[in-house]
Amino acid sequence: MTKPDTAAVAKILQELAQRMELEDANPYRARAYSRAAENLSLTPIPLSEMIAQDRLQEIPGVGEALAAVITKIYQTGGHKSLEGMRGKIPAGVLDMLRIPGLRADRVRKLYTDLGIASVAQLEKAAQDGELEKARGFGAAFQAKVLQGIEMSRGPARRHIHRAAAALEQAHRQLSRQHPEWEMITPAGEFRRGCELIGPLSLVAVDPSLNDRSQILKKGDELSVHVSSRERYGITLLLATGSKAHLDALQTFARKKGYTLTSRGLAKNRRVVAQRTEEEIYESLGLAYIPPELRETGQEVKKAAAGKLGELVEANDIRGILHAHTDQSDGTDTLRTMAEAARERGYAYLGLTDHSQTAHYAGGLKAGEVIRQQAAVDKLNKKFGDEFHIFKGIESDILADGSLDYPEEILARFDLIVASVHSKFRMSKKEQTDRIVRAVKNPHTTILGHVTGRQLLRRPGYEVDMERILKACAKYGVAIEINAHPWRLDMDWRWCERGLELGCMFSIDPDAHSTDEIDNVQWGVLMARKGAVPQGGKTLRPALPHLL
Numbered sequence: 001m002t003k004p005d006t007a008a009v010a011k012i013l014q015e016l017a018q019r020m021e022l023e024d025a026n027p028y029r030a031r032a033y034s035r036a037a038e039n040l041s042l043t044p045i046p047l048s049e050m051i052a053q054d055r056l057q058e059i060p061g062v063g064e065a066l067a068a069v070i071t072k073i074y075q076t077g078g079h080k081s082l083e084g085m086r087g088k089i090p091a092g093v094l095d096m097l098r099i100p101g102l103r104a105d106r107v108r109k110l111y112t113d114l115g116i117a118s119v120a121q122l123e124k125a126a127q128d129g130e131l132e133k134a135r136g137f138g139a140a141f142q143a144k145v146l147q148g149i150e151m152s153r154g155p156a157r158r159h160i161h162r163a164a165a166a167l168e169q170a171h172r173q174l175s176r177q178h179p180e181w182e183m184i185t186p187a188g189e190f191r192r193g194c195e196l197i198g199p200l201s202l203v204a205v206d207p208s209l210n211d212r213s214q215i216l217k218k219g220d221e222l223s224v225h226v227s228s229r230e231r232y233g234i235t236l237l238l239a240t241g242s243k244a245h246l247d248a249l250q251t252f253a254r255k256k257g258y259t260l261t262s263r264g265l266a267k268n269r270r271v272v273a274q275r276t277e278e279e280i281y282e283s284l285g286l287a288y289i290p291p292e293l294r295e296t297g298q299e300v301k302k303a304a305a306g307k308l309g310e311l312v313e314a315n316d317i318r319g320i321l322h323a324h325t326d327q328s329d330g331t332d333t334l335r336t337m338a339e340a341a342r343e344r345g346y347a348y349l350g351l352t353d354h355s356q357t358a359h360y361a362g363g364l365k366a367g368e369v370i371r372q373q374a375a376v377d378k379l380n381k382k383f384g385d386e387f388h389i390f391k392g393i394e395s396d397i398l399a400d401g402s403l404d405y406p407e408e409i410l411a412r413f414d415l416i417v418a419s420v421h422s423k424f425r426m427s428k429k430e431q432t433d434r435i436v437r438a439v440k441n442p443h444t445t446i447l448g449h450v451t452g453r454q455l456l457r458r459p460g461y462e463v464d465m466e467r468i469l470k471a472c473a474k475y476g477v478a479i480e481i482n483a484h485p486w487r488l489d490m491d492w493r494w495c496e497r498g499l500e501l502g503c504m505f506s507i508d509p510d511a512h513s514t515d516e517i518d519n520v521q522w523g524v525l526m527a528r529k530g531a532v533p534q535g536g537k538t539l540r541p542a543l544p545h546l547l
Contacts (some may be wrong), residue, residue: 006040006047007220009073012082013037018094019085021104022111035061040070041221042166042200045177047074058176060169092118098156099148100457109134123149147459155198159455160522161485163190163197170202170222181206183232187225187239193292193525195488196455203236205229213262233276234264240291248297252304253284292528309533312507314524316534320517321350321446322394322417322480322508327372328353329361330512334372334389338379340514342387349387350508351376352394352417355404361421366409369393373412390414394448396421401437403444410443417480417508419448420461428462435463439471446506447472449482449489460489469498478504481532483523484516495530505532 004012017033020026039060043050050056051074056067073079089111096107096119110116113134116125124130126145131137158166167186174184181204185191188201203225213227213235227235238246246260253260258267264274265283273283281288286303290311293299302308320341324330330337334351341349353372354363364372373391380389392415395404403410403418410416418438426434438444450468451460472479479498482489487510490498498505507527509519 003048003074004077006043009047009070010037010041012073012079013040013070015094016079016082016085018097018104019082019089021097022089022093022108023085024105024108032061032066036066036070039166039169042170044170044174044202044217044222044224049177058173060165090117092121095119096122098152099145100151101144101148109136119149119152151456151459157196157198157456159485160190160193160195160197160488160525163200166222167200167202170200170224174202174204174224178204178206180208181226182229185236187236188223188241191240191291192242192294193492193529195492195526199223201225201239203227203232203239205232229275231262231264231274233278233280234260234262234274237277237280238262240294242295244297245289245294245299248300249284252286252300256284258284290528292525293531295529309531311528312524312532312534313528314521317346317507317520317524319346319348319350320509320511320520321390321392321415321506322352322448322482323349323511323517324353324394325351327368328358328363332514334375335379337511337514337517338383338387338389340517342383344517347387348390350390350392350415350417352392352415355393355395357396357398357404358394358421363396363404364393366405369405369409369412392416392445394419395444397434397438399423399426399434401434403438403441413443415445416443417446417448418444420452424452424461426461428464431461432464432467435468436471439468439475439477444475444477446478446480446508448480448508449487449510450479451489451491453489453491454486455488457486465490465494466497469494469501469503473498473501473503476504478506481505481507481523481527481530482510483507483519483521483526484510485519485522488522488526492526492530495527495532499532 013033014037017030017037020030020033036059039062043059051071056062056070057064062070093107093111096102096110097104099119110122114125114130116122122145126142129142131142131145132139167190171184174181184202184204186201187203188199189197190200199220200222205228206226207229209226209228211228211230213225213231216224216226225235225239250260253265258265264271265280266272273279278288287306287308289299289303289308323337325334325337326332327334338349354361356363356365376389376391392413394417397418397420398404403416420435435447439447451463453460479490505527507520507523509517509523511517511519
């Protein structure tokens with residue numbers, strides 16, 4: 001019998017996980033199988049080698065028991081429980097688990113109560129209003145299902161922080177398998193800072209290669225490009241993309257009498273640049289184009305015109321704004337959050353627990369605000385000049401556009417992040433009017449996560465972004481680049497227009513724990529992708545924020 005490859009084994013593991021979910025089995029076991037399946041699919045080393053060298057437990061999430069399961073599947077091509085499970089639930093039901101917001105218990109109920117056994121059947125039933133026949137599936141659920149089906153179309157994608165973890169895993173395994181390799185570097189969509197990542201890509205130098213390159217592994221999940229030192233630059237450039245950028249670069253090169261191929265940049269068949277990306281751009285008379293900008297092809301024209309500025313960098317961020325503590329829906333105390341920010345080298349923390357209307361998130365009543373601010377004063381006295389906590393709040397923008405406290409409480413805050421957390425289904429004009437009114441409020445400092453989107457979960461509410469950008473510019477309210485990897489909102493595609501209008505941006509982690517302070521890195525990446533430059537305006541005299 002031909003042994004299954006890594007992808008085939010990972011697929012069986014994932015199917016087992018999904019069927020466990022649908023059978024309402026142990027949810028922890030189902031999640032363990034799912035995590036192991038994902039990490040196995042991203043392993044760059046052949047499965048036969050991993051098993052032969054007894055190294056399966058190096059894969060994150062794979063312990064002794066799962067290693068035995070993976071080995072058995074590899075040896076037999078299947079799993080003893082799978083055939084029985086397949087007889088209970090058709091394969092099409094599993095596809096419904098890909099729909100954002102549709103939990104396994106809902107999928108199971110759709111199948112058992114309504115006999116819906118595929119995404120196509122579910123879509124038709126939702127369109128025809130058939131879902132309301134089952135208890136708990138009303139009009140709002142039907143709309144959500146149709147929305148989720150639309151979002152699920154296309155190739156599978158992952159959040160950027162999960163892509164980072166997967167690439168780190170692959171990097172570790174390759175370094176151990178090939179200790180002679182050098183300069184192992186992420187490429188593809190991850191290196192370009194895309195908010196959602198499809199197939200992953202790594203580039204490495206193999207000193208034994210003689211002026212050539214090759215793809216060691218190419219799959220749906222991970223590709224590994226290996227080159228000689230001489231070809232590292234061109235290999236990295238091509239593996240990073242995007243296609244639109246490379247097409248524009250090749251067109252520009254041809255106009256100047258060059259060709260750009262996998263061998264490098266050549267003139268009259270002689271390679272003139274291949275070792276680094278920098279020398280390739282320089283040979284074409286272009287400034288180096290950062291990977292985050294290589295998306296549409298227009299960046300090549302800007303580089304040729306000398307219009308690329310210096311992009312914001314992580315070390316430009318001097319402090320943290322938009323952070324939650326255990327007094328609302330965070331997990332750590334105010335002091336712990338402040339000390340964690342200080343340990344990372346930041347000069348200040350903008351405290352922004354949820355406001356009173358956000359009862360679902362432990363929103364603070366007026367009296368709790370006053371007590372919290374007294375605690376802030378004590379901590380600031382302790383920190384002295386070394387560190388400062390700003391008294392803030394993430395105020396819900398109410399349905400009429402007002403903020404969530406009376407004037408005397410609003411006046412107590414150093415900063416207010418104003419955010420929409422409810423009534424997402426307002427019309428585009430109503431939602432925009434609501435947000436613009438909040439922006440006009442003199443107490444508003446930052447407009448939080450402007451569209452409310454949650455990547456791979458829900459699209460944003462409809463707004464007139466042009467109106468909102470103009471209002472923020474006019475009233476001196478910064479637009480948040482929310483760095484939480486589930487949000488990354490506002491969309492980087494609007495940054496350039498915001499810059500043209502004179503908008504300020506605030507790169508905020510939306511941290512609900514000390515670990516999430518590090519979300520800032522993803523916000524910086526989005527800002528760079530939106531061509532946000534270094535420096536810029538100060539948010540407010542009391543807030544020495546970078547943008």
